[in-house]
Amino acid sequence: MSNEHFVRNIASHDEEYSRWYTDVIYKAQLADWSLVHGCMVIRPYGFSLWENIQQLLDKRFKATGHQNAYFPLLIPESLLAKEAEHVEGFAPEVAWVTRGGQDDLEERLAIRPTSEAIIGETYSKWVQSWRDLPILINQWCNVMRWEKVTRFFLRTTEFLWQEGHTVHRTHEEAREEVLRMLGVYQDFVENELAIPVIAGQKTEQEKFKGALETFSIEAMMGDGKALQAATSHDLGQHFSSVFDIKFQDMDKEMKYAWTTSWGASTRLIGALIMVHGDESGLIFPPNVAPYQVVIVPIWRSDEEQAQVGAAAQQVQRQLGDFRVHYDGRDEYKPGWKFSEWEMRGVPLRIEIGPRDVAARQVTVVRRDTREKRQLPMDGLSATLGDLLREVQGDLLARARTFLSDNTVAASSLPELQEAIAARKFVWAHWCGRTQCELAVKEKTAATIRNIPFERDKAPGSCVNCGQPSTGPVLFARSY
RNA sequence: CGGGGAAUGGCGCAGCCUGGCAGCGCGCCUGGUUUGGGACCAGGAGGUCGCGAGUUCGAAUCUCGCUUCCCCGACCA
Structure with missing residues (x-):
């Protein structure tokens, strides 16, 4: 797969x-x-x-x-x-x-x-x-x-x-x-x-x-x-x-x-x-996602289509507080739709098929983790609200982990060069002079992104010239 | 603005070296069978080969010029 x-x-x-x-x-x-x-x-x-x-x-x-x-x-x-x-x-x-x-x-x-x-x-x-x-x-x-x-x-x-x-x-x-x-x-x-x-x-x-x-x-x-x-x-x-x-x-x-x-x-x-985003495409946080939930119906016979369609409509009505898209296209199979909506970043997918209708439940899949679970149709609005908040929080947590995993400190120019080449955010001391900032830029392609409010106030020596610094600043390559 | 790559149906590409009927896959249209992780059969439509000159009986293919896009760097939200 x-x-x-x-x-x-x-x-x-x-x-x-x-x-x-x-x-x-x-x-x-x-x-x-x-x-x-x-x-x-x-x-x-x-x-x-x-x-x-x-x-x-x-x-x-x-x-x-x-x-x-x-x-x-x-x-x-x-x-x-x-x-x-x-x-x-x-x-x-x-x-x-x-x-x-x-x-x-x-x-x-x-x-x-x-x-x-x-x-x-x-x-x-x-x-x-x-x-x-x-x-x-x-x-x-x-x-x-x-x-x-x-x-x-x-x-x-x-x-x-x-x-x-x-x-x-x-x-x-x-x-x-x-x-x-x-x-x-x-x-x-x-x-x-x-x-x-x-x-x-x-x-x-x-x-x-x-x-x-x-x-x-x-x-x-x-x-x-x-x-x-x-x-x-x-x-x-x-x-x-x-x-x-x-x-x-x-x-x-x-x-x-x-x-x-x-x-x-x-x-x-x-x-x-x-x-x-990841290897499969976009992932949007629920709070700004164009669609927070996409509903994909699944059926075989015309009879099933009618049943599933009715249940899906019911579910959609219940989820009126959310941005919901119902994908009723008949020209694509469910598997196609799954992949497409994952690629387009919809945070939650609801699958409704004959088995779900029979059990008065829906199958819900998270885009970020691909975790699949069955949830009862009753009270779905509240359950999904909780789940969307969970996804929102998990995305922020995941991004925080990525940020801290890719942030390092450097105490010398070679260290800084190496860290920048490894595509890290780098904390390094700087004396405050533009000439040193430009010198570092020339040697590493990195610029000082900003002097963070929250930083070590420990004095050190400038990574370029060795003169005193009042604390490290944040270097990185940038868009 | 430098360095590299590319431009051929909607998308991805082959054909170019060695000039000679414009092709393939996907998508699209019609009909039928399908539908719980990218289904299949049959039929069909769609092209000024980026633009402009030149060479030639003949140019997607060779020559010159131009334009656009992509990637990597220098400047910027």
């Missing part, structure tokens, strides 16, 4: 991870490429993941006091160019609109690569008094970055995301917001996507262009590479001074406001695929 037999046309997860990733996305009908380079079509099954992600994240944003709004796609060049470091960071990947209808435009319009500029300019009109603060706004939208090398969900020319943009009276309040939202992301990614992350601060080299400080949560993919799952930026007063967001404070003084931004993208779908 080899896996090649069941999952045709998909490269091996363990031997050809990159191809596996591309193959499984096509085969599971998550996405497709379009005629424009790097522009991805997200198919219904894939978009359903995004809708679930949106819904769960949005709930958290609202619960922390944010409102949604929408800002324009096009940004005048002069506006984008106002913040020097910011525009320099994005310049190579901005797409421009130069014509409208028959006429050349007087000023080029950038298709937003991110919205700090257009939103900052807008906020300057809204803020006069400390009483106008804070502003807590999020937008769900598309952005465009002209990428040379593209991969499904991980790096596409156009992608979907949310970007929160807030304005505060004090730096303390802004910093609280930045860390609060990083915490929101961590909670969401761990508890809904079942992906463990490491939260920390980005180095000067890796931070968002134009930010005072950038924070991230980093996840480990199935091949040991890191993926930044979300970021949160303390923009200081850079953008407020550039875009003139100022207010009269309680002490009658005019002051520049403190702004933040934070975002997560469709890249999270790439993480879902890579973290949980």
Whole structure:
């Protein structure tokens, strides 16, 4: 019973991870490429993941006091160019609109690569008094970055995301917001996507262009590479001074406001695929799975088909609280359907056949463990709810084990090199200088993913130069 | 942007070296038998061989140019 037999046309997860990733996305009908380079079509099954992600994240944003709004796609060049470091960071990947209808435009319009500029300019009109603060706004939208090398969900020319943009009276309040939202992301990614992350601060080299400080949560993919799952930026007063967001404070003084931004993208779908998938295809955590349960009926005669169909309908009605798909296709045998839905990552499969109907039970199979059990039809909703929660928890636990099994410490450059070559996350001391960070990158292809909040505070010596370090940081190769 | 590979029906590929009727498997359509881990029989549809030049009586095949995709590295959510 080899896996090649069941999952045709998909490269091996363990031997050809990159191809596996591309193959499984096509085969599971998550996405497709379009005629424009790097522009991805997200198919219904894939978009359903995004809708679930949106819904769960949005709930958290609202619960922390944010409102949604929408800002324009096009940004005048002069506006984008106002913040020097910011525009320099994005310049190579901005797409421009130069014509409208028959006429050349007087000023080029950038298709937003991110919205700090257009939103900052807008906020300057809204803020006069400390009483106008804070502003807590999020937008769900598309952005465009002209990428040379593209991969499904991980790096596409156009992608979907949310970007929160807030304005505060004090730096303390802004910093609280930045860390609060990083915490929101961590909670969401761990508890809904079942992906463990490491939260920390980005180095000067890796931070968002134009930010005072950038924070991230980093996840480990199935091949040991890191993926930044979300970021949160303390923009200081850079953008407020550039875009003139100022207010009269309680002490009658005019002051520049403190702004933040934070975002997560469709890249999270790439993480879902890579973290949980296995040799047989996708595995989705129940909380975001497009279908949480698929029902496969089994019959021989027309009589059995009628019986089984009626029972399946009953079961489906009972499971109204879940995302349930009934696969009544007559042109495929059950075995085909089993393999297909496993490949497409549905967490639980219910088989209903004549034997089940007779015993007033169903056969339930977990995607992650393939464990098969018979459950009574009575009270199935509650039982399945428990089982889905169990699967959700087990996926997170499994990913945590994988993360810790593939995380090591290195005390010298050769050790670091060896560990990175073995596709590990590596704790190593760093003196804090960009030149050493870049030297390590050159020698190992690894970057500092972040300086984790939770780390040894024990002093040591920099893995590159030997100078004193205040604690180890996290090195890894990354997507 | 470097280095390598590829482009032939929806998908996976053979054919190319040595120019001569465009093929195979899967999928798809029709009919029938099947259905508890990827069923089978019969019949059928579907192609500007990535694009553009050139060589030739004749090009999927040879030559030149271009484009796109995939993999591995440098830059990014």
